[in-house]
Amino acid sequence: MAFEGLTERLQKAMRNLRGKGKVSESDLRATMREIRLALLEADVNFGVVRKFVKKVQERAKGADVLEGLNPAQQIVKIVDEELTKMMGETAVPLNKSDKIPTVIMMAGLQGAGKTTTAGKLALKLKDEQKARPLLIAADIYRPAAIDQLQQVGAQVEVPVFSMGTDVDPREIVEKGMAQAKEDHNDYVIIDTAGRLQIDEKLMDELKDIQEMVHPDEILLVVDAMTGQNAVETAEGFNDALDITGVVLTKLDGDTRGGAALSIRAVTDKPIKFVGQGEKLTDLDVFHPDRMASRILGMGDILSLIEKTQKDYDQKQAEEMAEKMRENTFDFNDFLDQMKQIQKMGPLEDIMKMIPGMANNPALKNVNMDPKDIAHIEAVIYSMTAQERENPDILNPSRRRRIARGSARPIQEVNRMIKQFNSMKKMMNKMSNGNMAGMENMMNS
Numbered sequence: 062m063a064f065e066g067l068t069e070r071l072q073k074a075m076r077n078l079r080g081k082g083k084v085s086e087s088d089l090r091a092t093m094r095e096i097r098l099a100l101l102e103a104d105v106n107f108g109v110v111r112k113f114v115k116k117v118q119e120r121a122k123g124a125d126v127l128e129g130l131n132p133a134q135q136i137v138k139i140v141d142e143e144l145t146k147m148m149g150e151t152a153v154p155l156n157k158s159d160k161i162p163t164v165i166m167m168a169g170l171q172g173a174g175k176t177t178t179a180g181k182l183a184l185k186l187k188d189e190q191k192a193r194p195l196l197i198a199a200d201i202y203r204p205a206a207i208d209q210l211q212q213v214g215a216q217v218e219v220p221v222f223s224m225g226t227d228v229d230p231r232e233i234v235e236k237g238m239a240q241a242k243e244d245h246n247d248y249v250i251i252d253t254a255g256r257l258q259i260d261e262k263l264m265d266e267l268k269d270i271q272e273m274v275h276p277d278e279i280l281l282v283v284d285a286m287t288g289q290n291a292v293e294t295a296e297g298f299n300d301a302l303d304i305t306g307v308v309l310t311k312l313d314g315d316t317r318g319g320a321a322l323s324i325r326a327v328t329d330k331p332i333k334f335v336g337q338g339e340k341l342t343d344l345d346v347f348h349p350d351r352m353a354s355r356i357l358g359m360g361d362i363l364s365l366i367e368k369t370q371k372d373y374d375q376k377q378a379e380e381m382a383e384k385m386r387e388n389t390f391d392f393n394d395f396l397d398q399m400k401q402i403q404k405m406g407p408l409e410d411i412m413k414m415i416p417g418m419a420n421n422p423a424l425k426n427v428n429m430d431p432k433d434i435a436h437i438e439a440v441i442y443s444m445t446a447q448e449r450e451n452p453d454i455l456n457p458s459r460r461r462r463i464a465r466g467s468a469r470p471i472q473e474v475n476r477m478i479k480q481f482n483s484m485k486k487m488m489n490k491m492s493n494g495n496m497a498g499m500e501n502m503m504n505s
């Protein structure tokens with residue numbers, strides 16, 4: 062999981078302040094030293110770390126934190142805000158041209174995820190804006206890049222313009238643009254050539270394409286897993302091209318966080334999207350504030366809500382919320398909930414977005430594969446209607462009977478009831494507006 066080490070270390074650094082009515086200068090210094098080390102270890106750019114620590118220290122002092130009532134909380138807040146600033150403060154939308162088509166050029170090293178991201182972006186534009194994009198296959202060097210783009214295009218049902226590998230990419234782009242005009246495509250996404258490393262020939266080719274089509278957006282795709290190398294790559298491309306935004310891929314891997322935290326500060330170009338998986342739907346708008354909360358282990362409640370809204374049956378969700386408020390959530394609802402969650406993706410990913418849950422060891426056991434859902438169903442169907450509606454009556458003898466009836470081990474029945482209870486508790490908390498991750502973090 063991304064940022065795991067960083068989150069743990071930052072939390073540890075700030076935990077030392079917890080419960081202190083007053084924070085002495087030396088406490089603050091010690092905390093800042095820990096934060097500095099945590100960031101460096103996460104491969105954040107050295108200069109960026111230095112500036113960050115200086116800023117937090119200044120603000121912590123300036124805000125009379127040392128005399129404050131709950132200094133630890135104030136410092137967490139400052140760290141959260143400064144992390145957010147470091148990543149650019151607010152989400153930056155994709156540029157759009159007044160004229161048709163809007164031209165998006167993708168650039169990046171081989172393997173960064175350029176071709177995949179081109180497809181993801183086409184799908185996003187199609188889904189969210191009802192756009193009619195055209196993909197142009199101008200990577201003639203990487204074996205199979207054109208085939209790959211064609212496959213991706215077929216999956217998202219977006220046309221791909223290609224002329225094979227024996228034509229100069231400049232010509233491909235020129236003809237592709239003419240095709241887009243003819244077909245009235247409102248977006249053109251150009252997949253350009255990558256290289257193993259930055260070289261002059263590549264840059265010249267990209268510069269020529271830039272001059273030819275004047276893209277509204279030049280998105281640099283970098284692999285978050287490569288840490289400071291990603292930052293150096295970004296600097297290199299940024300020097301040669303008029304980069305307008307960055308896409309950070311593979312944030313679903315166990316990246317340490319260096320790239321996410323440094324790229325904006327080093328290149329002054331916004332991260333516009335993050336890739337969080339290999340599926341073509343795994344592309345999300347980058348929100349610096351949410352990312353900061355996620356890094357601090359305070360969850361990513363807004364993304365969760367957004368995800369929920371997209372994948373969730375709204376009416377059912379409202380009914381559920383009502384039940385949570387009234388605390389009448391029962392096993393029938395639990396079963397519905399499980400099915401909904403299954404639609405949304407791995408439960409572990411979803412739970413991690415909930416404040417206070419990011420580092421919850423209980424998560425390690427939460428595993429929702431379809432088989433588990435079937436087992437849960439079997440267990441719940443072995444309950445009487447009365448038991449389903451009043452889970453409190455599930456005493457050991459009833460549990461044994463249910464285990465026999467569902468042919469599941471008694472431990473599993475117990476575990477599921479426990480899961481149900483903690484879900485109910487959590488939902489009740491959330492429905493009562495207790496989303497203050499910070500509170501959670503400082504008081505847990």
Ligand code: GDP
Pocket residue numbers: 169170171172173174175176177178203209255310311312313314335336337338339343
């Ligand atoms: P390109 O050479 O830059 O065009 O890179 P590709 O688009 O071929 O991607 C290289 C590999 O990274 C492929 O296996 C992709 O499936 C994978 N990939 C791309 N983006 C992501 C992402 O956000 N998460 C994960 N886990 N894999 C990704």
